[in-house]
Amino acid sequence: MVTPRIVIVGGGAGGLELATRLGRNLGQQGKARIILVDACLTHIWKPLLHEVAAGTINSYEDELNYFAHASQNHFEFQLGRFEGVDRDEKTITLAPLCDSHGKPLASARHLNYDWLVMAIGSTSNDFGTEGAREHCIFLDSRAQADRFQSEFLNMYLRAHAYTDRHDNPPELNIAIVGAGATGVELAAELHHAAHQFAEYGLDGISPSHVNISLIEAADRILPILPEGTSTAARQKLESLGIKVFTRQKITQISQDGLQASSGLFVPASLKVWSAGIKAPDFMKDLSGLETNHINQLITQPTLQTTRDPHIFAMGDCGSCTLPGSSRPVPPRAQTAHQQASYLLKALPRHIAGKPVADFRFQDKGSLVSLNSSAVGVLMGSIAVQGKLARIMYISLYRLHQVAIHGFFKTAVLFCKDILSSKSRPEIKLH
Numbered sequence: 001m002v003t004p005r006i007v008i009v010g011g012g013a014g015g016l017e018l019a020t021r022l023g024r025n026l027g028q029q030g031k032a033r034i035i036l037v038d039a040c041l042t043h044i045w046k047p048l049l050h051e052v053a054a055g056t057i058n059s060y061e062d063e064l065n066y067f068a069h070a071s072q073n074h075f076e077f078q079l080g081r082f083e084g085v086d087r088d089e090k091t092i093t094l095a096p097l098c099d100s101h102g103k104p105l106a107s108a109r110h111l112n113y114d115w116l117v118m119a120i121g122s123t124s125n126d127f128g129t130e131g132a133r134e135h136c137i138f139l140d141s142r143a144q145a146d147r148f149q150s151e152f153l154n155m156y157l158r159a160h161a162y163t164d165r166h167d168n169p170p171e172l173n174i175a176i177v178g179a180g181a182t183g184v185e186l187a188a189e190l191h192h193a194a195h196q197f198a199e200y201g202l203d204g205i206s207p208s209h210v211n212i213s214l215i216e217a218a219d220r221i222l223p224i225l226p227e228g229t230s231t232a233a234r235q236k237l238e239s240l241g242i243k244v245f246t247r248q249k250i251t252q253i254s255q256d257g258l259q260a261s262s263g264l265f266v267p268a269s270l271k272v273w274s275a276g277i278k279a280p281d282f283m284k285d286l287s288g289l290e291t292n293h294i295n296q297l298i299t300q301p302t303l304q305t306t307r308d309p310h311i312f313a314m315g316d317c318g319s320c321t322l323p324g325s326s327r328p329v330p331p332r333a334q335t336a337h338q339q340a341s342y343l344l345k346a347l348p349r350h351i352a353g354k355p356v357a358d359f360r361f362q363d364k365g366s367l368v369s370l371n372s373s374a375v376g377v378l379m380g381s382i383a384v385q386g387k388l389a390r391i392m393y394i395s396l397y398r399l400h401q402v403a404i405h406g407f408f409k410t411a412v413l414f415c416k417d418i419l420s421s422k423s424r425p426e427i428k429l430h
């Protein structure tokens with residue numbers, strides 16, 4: 001019998017867990033070839049990106065190299081940017097590979113698959129807002145988070161170098177569009193970072209002169225969470241001095257700041273867009289597969305795409321509405337994690353031609369980090385906040401680590417994190 005080839009495109013929260021666990025099962029036993037494709041050489045868990053942007057974690061310490069990880073977990077890794085699929089030939093196309101200076105490394109390649117899992121995540125949706133692409137930083141990738149961190153740090157370095165010449169301390173205006181979990185978490189993290197810079201002697205910009213504005217079009221922040229949680233989060237942010245604007249739709253962004261339809265203008269030199277998501281634009285017309293208005297591949301409850309049972313979509317790039325529900329499962333890390341666990345069992349059954357049960361989503365709740373604390377709901381209705389909620393929030397990341405490294409290595413990494421937090425600055429200063 002020919003060994004089936006399972007190709008997983010996207011090694012993020014969902015795809016990497018699936019590739020690792022399939023590798024340890026089917027790959028190790030020689031029952032299938034598992035091939036993971038990603039556009040990057042290293043993985044960092046996406047919900048950490050606001051901390052990378054604020055410099056409160058060092059992305060180099062929390063990243064994983066795909067080649068090394070694949071060789072330890074019985075799957076193959078292919079570096080490349082997916083750009084299309086030929087469903088008749090059952091091949092995917094990877095774009096030509098270039099180095100960081102744009103020098104070609106490899107021409108376009110084709111990979112065959114028997115079963116294809118799309119797990120390429122999502123990007124920010126700027127809804128075509130004028131000036132957003134030119135003037136905002138998005139937090140879709142490690143590179144973008146690193147760019148924000150570097151611009152944020154540079155402002156402090158500039159102010160520090162010229163402190164003697166300033167009669168008035170400089171002000172730093174930062175605006176974040178979108179007060180969903182990403183925007184709220186980033187605002188709290190930046191506030192913490194501003195205090196850390198001052199503690200490490202970069203006090204050219206005083207924390208009281210760092211103006212952080214969080215702007216939301218809906219009538220409250222964290223609109224998908226219960227009202228009580230949203231109110232608690234707003235109170236916490238405002239107690240830190242963060243300006244929260246609700247019912248403000250940003251219509252235009254310029255070098256100097258953000259213009260809302262109400263007439264409000266928020267001045268800002270550093271601007272972040274974190275309002276809404278969509279799957280990448282090229283998914284809109286992917287070999288005739290069915291997509292929705294935000295380019296997500298529409299799937300059946302088995303995560304198979306509606307027009308091709310050999311192609312699955314998981315995580316943020318898929319839209320799966322389960323029986324008895326009117327809404328698709330939410331695009332979150334816990335969804336990607338649960339779908340990876342589901343496909344780990346479902347794929348071998350598909351390969352063997354056995355019947356497969358539907359995916360079932362268990363909403364374990366949503367937690368939003370506010371630096372040293374957190375707010376959120378568990379099991380749909382239990383409101384939690386404070387340090388306990390923060391511990392639960394961190395446990396989400398540890399669960400991801402357990403899925404890709406196992407318990408022992410996660411425990412080692414946990415100890416390493418504690419030790420290294422005692423020996424390095426609390427904020428990245430380079």
Ligand SMILES: Cc1cc2nc3c(=O)[nH]c(=O)nc-3n(C[C@H](O)[C@H](O)[C@H](O)COP(=O)(O)OP(=O)(O)OC[C@H]3O[C@@H](n4cnc5c(N)ncnc54)[C@H](O)[C@@H]3O)c2cc1C
Nearest residue numbers: 010012013014039046047081082120121315316331332333
């Ligand atoms: C700052 C921030 C904070 C968040 N906080 C939380 C939180 O607290 N809780 C929560 O549940 N969710 C949170 N989320 C959402 C969560 O990160 C996503 O829902 C989750 O990562 C989706 O997983 P995924 O596997 O679908 O995609 P991702 O984790 O985004 O992975 C996609 C992978 O695909 C690769 N890729 C993309 N395009 C291509 C291509 N063309 N070819 C090859 N590879 C490609 C990428 O390099 C990446 O490795 C947060 C998101 C952000 C940005």
